[in-house]
Amino acid sequence: MTLVAKAIAELPPRARTVLQLARIEGYSQKEIAAQMGITPKTVENHLTRALAQLTVRLRGRGRQ
Numbered sequence: 916m917t918l919v920a921k922a923i924a925e926l927p928p929r930a931r932t933v934l935q936l937a938r939i940e941g942y943s944q945k946e947i948a949a950q951m952g953i954t955p956k957t958v959e960n961h962l963t964r965a966l967a968q969l970t971v972r973l974r975g976r977g978r979q
Contacts, residue, residue: 930961933951934965
């Protein structure tokens, strides 16, 4: 498993789902919100936190 795939797998489930729908499948935040039954602002928050967590994890692993 690549570092990126492992870091994504370690995200909380909702954050991982939002990240996959937004960045991999290309859905808009509005579409994700409707699909998941949450507000677009919540989607934005999950995505922001997921990207921040990935950045921290990947930077930390790159130094090992």
